[in-house]
Amino acid sequence: MSALEVSGIVRAFPVRSGLFARPKLLRAVENASFVLPRGGTFGLVGESGSGKSTIAKIILGADEPTRGSVRFGERVFGRSPRDADRRWRQRAVQAVLQDPFGSLDPQMSIGDIVLEPLRIQKSGFVRDALHRRLDELLAQVGLPAEFKRRRPGELSGGQRQRVAIARALVLEPEILVLDEPVSALDVSIQAQVLNLLKDLQDALGLSYLLISHDLAVVAFMSSHIGVLYLGRFMEQGTRDDIVVRAAHPYTHALIAASEPEAHGVQAIGGEIASPLAPPAGCVFHARCPAARELCRSVAPPEQHLSATHRVTCHFPLTSKA
Ligand SMILES: Nc1ncnc2c1ncn2[C@@H]1O[C@H](COP(=O)(O)OP(=O)(O)OP(=O)(O)O)[C@@H](O)[C@H]1O
Ligand code: SF4
Ligand SMILES: [Mg+2]
Incomplete structure (x- = not known):
């Protein structure tokens, strides 16, 4: 419930x-x-x-x-x-x-x-x-x-x-x-x-x-986590969906920055865009190390990776699952 x-x-x-x-x-x-x-x-x-x-x-x-x-x-x-x-x-x-x-x-x-x-x-x-x-x-x-x-x-x-x-x-x-x-x-x-x-x-x-x-x-x-970027959920799921099976490049960057040896390094290069002028395509594309041509023009739909795990990305990183 x-x-x-x-x-x-x-x-x-x-x-x-x-x-x-x-x-x-x-x-x-x-x-x-x-x-x-x-x-x-x-x-x-x-x-x-x-x-x-x-x-x-x-x-x-x-x-x-x-x-x-x-x-x-x-x-x-x-x-x-x-x-x-x-x-x-x-x-x-x-x-x-x-x-x-x-x-x-x-x-x-x-x-x-x-x-x-x-x-x-x-x-x-x-x-x-x-x-x-x-x-x-x-x-x-x-x-x-x-x-x-x-x-x-x-x-x-x-x-x-x-x-x-x-x-x-x-x-x-x-x-x-x-x-x-x-x-x-x-x-x-x-x-x-x-x-x-x-x-x-x-x-x-x-x-x-x-x-x-x-x-x-x-x-x-x-118990559950949602990762927000420019007002949109990039990824959400149970704690383990996000912490152990992260699929979104932005979540990966947040995890890398939160690891003890990272010593507070910035999660990812570049600045968050203004919500007054959100980028075309995927709103994260200018900062995404995995971005391809499609990401610049087409906003990714939210996909279900499991009953609990959802990701908004054209090319989710699922190989570590
Ligand atoms: N009353 C308002 N009028 C205009 N813009 C607003 C208003 N409240 C929030 N915003 C804008 O909405 C966006 C989201 O703001 P919000 O305070 O929800 O962010 P946040 O994730 O809580 O940030 P922080 O971690 O700094 O607290 C920002 O661009 C902010 O400038
Ligand atoms: S849709 Fe493209 S730019 Fe956006 S997070 Fe996924 S790979 Fe990166
Ligand atoms: Mg706040």
């Missing part, structure tokens, strides 16, 4: 390059479809500007797609969702974002920050019950109870991200959208926060949409 099904999402932003210029359409997401299985983690990986946060905002209801739909079980969010479904989503789908400092009000105590969504949704909560819930949440994210009286400025980056996770859990959500949840943290702290997220997923039966530019983070966490 799926927690979330995204079907044919397009998001085009009208943008002007100058005061008198005619608006152009920036196509940030182009026909994206994927399924997040219940209790699983779908990892979205791609370079800066590939459309990851745009997809996250649409799933959270902070933005609307130009076309396509988002479905959570029986609840379908198209152009004008029902009020009852909107209210359900405000509770059941929560976010943890990259910057734990920017997203926490520095004047508020940790206790007030964590409980704020509950106070907004359900007034009339008994004070004792609120405090019991707060202590339970702090324990769940591995923070001592006395932290509730502190302010965000007194906490480390990792502790602040634990606070953000506790706040995301207070309404007992079903899905967490994790947009670069560890990329602002020291590498030594990243694994602790990722392990906490895994433990919470097992304990609470949560489903995660995890966004990262770092394939190592996505591979560690995800």
